[in-house]
Amino acid sequence: MGIIVQKFGGSSVADNTKLFNVCKHIIREYNSKKQVVVVVSAQGKTTDQLIREALEIDKNPSQREIDMLISTGEQVTISKLAICLNKLGYQAISLTGWQVPIKTNDVANNADIEHININRILNELEQNKIVIVAGFQGINKYNDITTLGRGGSDTTAVGLAAALKAERCDIYTDVDGVYNRDPRTNKNAYKFENISYDEMLKLANDGAQVLHYKCIELAARFNVPIYVKSSFEKNPIGTFVGK
Numbered sequence: 001m002g003i004i005v006q007k008f009g010g011s012s013v014a015d016n017t018k019l020f021n022v023c024k025h026i027i028r029e030y031n032s033k034k035q036v037v038v039v040v041s042a043q044g045k046t047t048d049q050l051i052r053e054a055l056e057i058d059k060n061p062s063q064r065e066i067d068m069l070i071s072t073g074e075q076v077t078i079s080k081l082a083i084c085l086n087k088l089g090y091q092a093i094s095l096t097g098w099q100v101p102i103k104t105n106d107v108a109n110n111a112d113i114e115h116i117n118i119n120r121i122l123n124e125l126e127q128n129k130i131v132i133v134a135g136f137q138g139i140n141k142y143n144d145i146t147t148l149g150r151g152g153s154d155t156t157a158v159g160l161a162a163a164l165k166a167e168r169c170d171i172y173t174d175v176d177g178v179y180n181r182d183p184r185t186n187k188n189a190y191k192f193e194n195i196s197y198d199e200m201l202k203l204a205n206d207g208a209q210v211l212h213y214k215c216i217e218l219a220a221r222f223n224v225p226i227y228v229k230s231s232f233e234k235n236p237i238g239t240f241v242g243k
C-alpha cells in the first residue's frame with residue numbers, strides 16, 4: 001500500500017469547521033487504500049500571537065524558550081484533528097516532533113532536519129491508523145525542542161515524504177496552486193500546471209511563501225513529487241512541483 005503525505009497550513013485548520021473540512025481530504029485518500037500521514041500547522045495566526053505574547057514579556061527572549069513556546073501551536077492542531085477523525089469513526093494518532101522523533105541540528109528558530117526515525121510511524125500505519133504529525137518542530141541532540149523557521153511545516157511534510165518514500169506530498173493551502181506572482185495581490189497572475197524544483201526555488205527566494213524554500217531543496221534532493229492544492233476545493237488538482 002502506498003504512503004501519501006498531506007500537509008495542511010494554518011488557514012486550512014483555523015477552526016473546527018475547517019478541521020472537519022480537512023478530514024474529508026484525509027478520508028478520501030484513506031478510503032482509496034492509501035496509508036496517510038498528515039502534517040499540520042498551528043491554527044490560523046497562532047504562531048504570530050505566541051511570538052507577540054513572548055515579546056510583551058521581554059523584547060529579547062531566549063530563543064530556546066521561543067521554540068518551546070511556538071511549537072505548542074502545532075500540538076494543539078494535531079490533537080484536535082485526531083479527535084475530529086475519531087469522532088468520524090476513523091482511527092488516528094497524533095505525534096509531536098520529538099515523539100517521531102524528527103532529529104534536527106541545534107539552530108534555535110531555524111533548525112534543519114538531520115534524521116527522521118520512521119519506525120513509530122510505520123508501526124501505527126500498519127495498525128491502519130491515520131498518523132498526524134506536528135509540523136515545524138523537531139528535537140536536537142540536547143533533547144530540546146527546535147523549530148524549522150517560519151513556514152517550516154512544509155519542510156516537515158517533505159522530510160517525512162522523503163524518509164517514508166511516499167508516493168507524493170500534497171501541500172494543501174488557501175490558494176489553488178503555484179502562480180507566477182502572489183495571486184492575492186496580482187489579478188493577472190497565472191497558475192502553473194507544472195513547475196520544476198529550480199523554478200519553484202526561484203519563486204520562493206523572491207518571496208513566494210506558498211512553499212518554504214527548505215522544503216523545495218529537500219524535495220529536489222530526494223525527488224519528492226509535490227502537489228500544491230487548495231484545501232477548500234472538493235477534488236483539487238493544483239500545481240505539480242517536480243523534476
Ligand code: ADP
Nearest residue numbers: 009010011173178179180181182184208209210
Ligand atoms: P499555509 O498557511 O497554507 O502554509 P501560506 O500563507 O504559507 O499558507 O502560503 C499561501 C499563500 O502564499 C497564499 O495565500 C498566497 O497569498 C501566497 N503566495 C505568495 N506568492 C505566491 C505564488 N507565487 N503562488 C501562490 N501563492 C503565493
Ligand code: ASP
Nearest residue numbers: 041047136150151152153
Ligand atoms: N506555524 C508555523 C508558522 O506560522 C509553521 C507553519 O505554519 O508552517 O510559521
Ligand code: MG
Nearest residue numbers: 009151209210
Ligand atoms: Mg506556509
